[in-house]
Amino acid sequence: MARMAGVSRSAVSRTFTPGASVSEKTRQKVLSAAEALGYQVNIIARTMITGSSNFIGIVTAGFDNPFRSKLLAPLVHQLALNGFMPLLMNADDPQQLAPSLKQLLSYHVAGVIITSGAPPLSLAEEYLARKIPVTLINRHADLAGCDRVCSDNAQGAKLVAGLFSRRDWRQVGFIGENRENFSTRQRYDAFIAQTSGMTVTSRFCDGGGYQAGHQAARELVAENPGVQALFCATDMLALGALDGLRDAPAAAPLPAIVGFDDIPQADWRPYQLTTVQQNTALLAHHAVDLLMTRIARFSLPSRHREVPVKLIIRQSAK
Incomplete structure (x- = not known):
């Protein structure tokens, strides 16, 4: 040859x-x-000789979350461009974490990408202890040798607060996952910091899904019928909020609703959701780039990259 x-x-x-x-x-x-x-x-033969492979583990939870699917596609594409293949690990079931960890290790993965969602950071520690490079997406961790790439949550929240201010909406609400969630906490803190002169009513849910948003929005508006606008920490919460309020008896106009993510469903005709768009292509590009350089040189100091976001205006908050 x-x-x-x-x-x-x-x-x-x-x-x-x-x-x-x-x-x-x-x-x-x-x-x-x-x-x-x-x-x-012959990938198997090369793995046996070198002790490493061209497999990259992608650890995530919530495969039913449309944002997760939207992120996986560019991740797989970027890995392919660099000659690597993905191995997906579902971290939804805590009982399966240990067996799944062993399974990924048995493939001698060259690196691991851990996305937002439920996977515990103890997984990252397990891989790092074995000198396997780890990149986190939309997660926070103070782990030596662990790289992170995140959307600019604070910028997104400021964009939403700015929209509310320009529309002169003074009675507003926030719906998010539990406060321990990294992205929710960043979005909430930045939003509150920018809402001087507004009255903010907040609801935190056990999850970030459709049903949680459906229930939280109805409860929030029932207790505060004068609410003019809602900022939901995820699009799935926002879609649930839209349907929940449409289904409820309304004595006042429905509040404007803004989400965060820009999943495909946000642009569907029944919703036309105003939202903060995460650039999944750029998140994937940076995540894979960080991982490739870490594979080449594991001893690099920890690095963090932040990806800009954009406010997409649709009918739900015109």
Whole structure:
């Protein structure tokens, strides 16, 4: 293959080694020669020899959450561009965490990406202890050697507060997951800091799903019928809030409702939800970039990147 491509044997080896340094010109020469020869990398054999693989573990919870699906697609794409394959681990069931951890380790994963949701940070500690690189998405952790990429939650909350101020909505509400949730806490704190002159009524739910938003919105508005606008910490909470208030007997106009995420359903005709858009493509790009450089050099100091967000105005809060 090296002879056909006109390159050295080491260049061929680097081409098929994820994360190795090789020019694009050389890579294309080698790949063309490999295709002509019908060559396929034996991943299992390479894993046995090197003790590592081209698998990346993606640990997440809430596969039924549309935002999680929206994030997974660009993550898988970015990994493929770098020559890696994803192994998904569902962290919904605490009883299955230990067996799933062992299963990922048995594949000699080259690195792990842990997303927002329920996965405990003890998982990150387990991988780091084994010198397996870890990148967190929309999570917080003070762990040496662990990288993080997050949407700018504070910026998003400020955009929502600014919208409420421009519309002169003074009686407002906030609906979020429990206060321990990293993203909810950041969004709530930044929102409250920007609502001077407004009266804010808050509700925190056990979860961030549709039913939680449905119930919380009805309770909040029943107790505060003058509420003019609601900021929901996730789109799923916001969609539940919209339907919950539409179903309830209304003595006053429905409040404006704003979500956070910009899941596909936010643009559906029955909802037309105003929301803060997370840039999932950029989140995925940074997460994989951080992981690739950590795989190449595990001893790097911890790094954090923040991704800008954008307010998308639709009919729910015109």
